[in-house]
Amino acid sequence: MIVITIIGLASAVVVLAIPDPRGRLIDDATRFAARARAAHDSAIVEARPVSIWISGGGYGFDTRSRGTWQPISEKPFKVARWADGVTPVLSGDRDRVVFDSTGLADRSFDVRLTRDGESTIVRIGADGSVKVDG
Numbered sequence: 001m002i003v004i005t006i007i008g009l010a011s012a013v014v015v016l017a018i019p020d021p022r023g024r025l026i027d028d029a030t031r032f033a034a035r036a037r038a039a040h041d042s043a044i045v046e047a048r049p050v051s052i053w054i055s056g057g058g059y060g061f062d063t064r065s066r067g068t069w070q071p072i073s074e075k076p077f078k079v080a081r082w083a084d085g086v087t088p089v090l091s092g093d094r095d096r097v098v099f100d101s102t103g104l105a106d107r108s109f110d111v112r113l114t115r116d117g118e119s120t121i122v123r124i125g126a127d128g129s130v131k132v133d134g
Helices: 002-017 025-046
Strands: 050-055 058-065 068-071 087-089 094-099 109-115 118-124 130-133
Touching: 025 050, 025 058, 025 094, 025 109, 025 118, 025 130, 094 109
Parallel strands: none
Antiparallel strands: 050 058, 050 094, 058 068, 087 109, 109 118, 118 130
16 A cells, blocks of 8 residues: 555656646747847847737747838747747737837837746836846
8 A cells, every 4th residue: 555655656746747848938938038139139239120029829020121011030030939838918919019229119018928827928118128027
């Protein structure tokens, strides 16, 4: 009986220690935040607006050129998909925040990411700051 209890406890420890194969939600939020910071820096360095669009399937980056938004295709600004099961809470089908050439955002913007009852928020401030609230 004691052996069966020990085996059961050991099995439970192993199952709880196995990481989620989809990765941690905070990792997705941190990756998104790092790319948003890079977009902020790019807007300043290149002295032209850069936007981040967010949809249910992923996110991407555009730059303003000749009066229209043009997708950026270089790393780290290629379109990215959210990891399996990650869902952003959006006000519509697609949200956008724009960094102007001084690095200021056109508005404060929070992106709440959820998966399996867990959530985290990436906050983009009007001053261009980007942080993750776990």
